[in-house]
Amino acid sequence: MSPRTEHTANRGGADSEIQAHPTGPRSRRVHDATLRATRELLAEGGLAAATVDAIAARSGVSKATIYKHWPSRTAVAAEAFGGMMGDALPLPDTGSAVGDFTAQVRQVSAFYATQPVFAQLLASCVTDPSGSPYFRKFFLAGRREAIATLWQRAIDRGEANPDVDVETATDLVFGPLIFRLMSGHRPLTPEEADKVTAAALGGLLRK
């Protein structure tokens, strides 16, 4: 079940930070219309164009109702944009850890570089913490799952260092990309992606 088509209200549990919202057939239509309009606006003009007024105007859903379903503009945008990342990033299966990680980091790097909305959303979560759970659920969760799969394969093959946990491994390969994305001190080219992957896999110290 994709999170994008799930409309059941959330009442506690692992995702308790995600706001509960009405769930009837009317609400489902409203929910979908809001997300669709938001995706269009994000594609056209980035996060800045997806103001709540613009979303309301285009979707035909009133502002008051939008705020019944989401806690903030950032949350709406994160849920709306979230699915696009997973769709754009197929899970590689090259037969080796080096191949798998290299391919995945290149893909993610290219996605970041060509989709400014990603950086805008991440930045928005800093000033609007209510958006963070949405960002994690609809954006990061898929990436972390993908890496977990690659990692387990590498462990099974005896290629991965079992002293490293998968969370640390994930952050080690994606962290540098995020850093560059945010501060802009280095480009996000495929060559740079490969250098990061090689350094992460091989380590900084001499063997």
Next chain:
Amino acid sequence: MSPRTEHTANRGGADSEIQAHPTGPRSRRVHDATLRATRELLAEGGLAAATVDAIAARSGVSKATIYKHWPSRTAVAAEAFGGMMGDALPLPDTGSAVGDFTAQVRQVSAFYATQPVFAQLLASCVTDPSGSPYFRKFFLAGRREAIATLWQRAIDRGEANPDVDVETATDLVFGPLIFRLMSGHRPLTPEEADKVTAAALGGLLRK
């Protein structure tokens, strides 16, 4: 010479993205007063408290003049806060690459975790690109220099992998911290910092 006490206007060159500004004795006073007031406001209430009106009111410098010296609020805040990072992060010298890097990453991690302004500034640069050069000059440059020193030592001792360039090494150790800082998916504790350092130094693959 510290960047914080440098008041010469910038006319082209490596920092050409930094805006030129008036340089006489009056301007120097104005410049300093603005930065001092901004630092106070940042310390008291984070970036949100350092509005341009508040900076003008506290410093006695008018808004119009502030905008003669900096291109945006983000730029003022980045220059104002920049120096505090270097001051808080002494360069370690433990005698080994593992020791040096572990110490430095722990320090930086603690700084990020306790200084919300850092994340706020980084986020602000995404929506206000004119702030990025200031952030890089007054924030990142010092960190990159520090790592360059540690890295050169490690190379000289034969500990570091010479196939990795210092830029990649820097991003590999700090990237994961930045990533966690922005998305909040993992805490920035000393234990986590050590795990990141160990993974970065040793690599993800089995030896």
Next chain:
DNA sequence: TAATCTGAACTAGACGTTTAGTTTAGTTAA
């Protein structure tokens, strides 16, 4: 005198809230 700064008003735009009234889905009861 000529560059620089002040002060204050002004523009433009956003978020999120509120209010008053309407629509809908579903349930009860005749």
Next chain:
DNA sequence: TTAACTAAACTAAACGTCTAGTTCAGATTA
């Protein structure tokens, strides 16, 4: 079966509040 009812959900529009950045006449100072 069908009519009436109810509670939840939605709409529309205005409102309050905040902020970044601009403009300009006049005072200050190097």
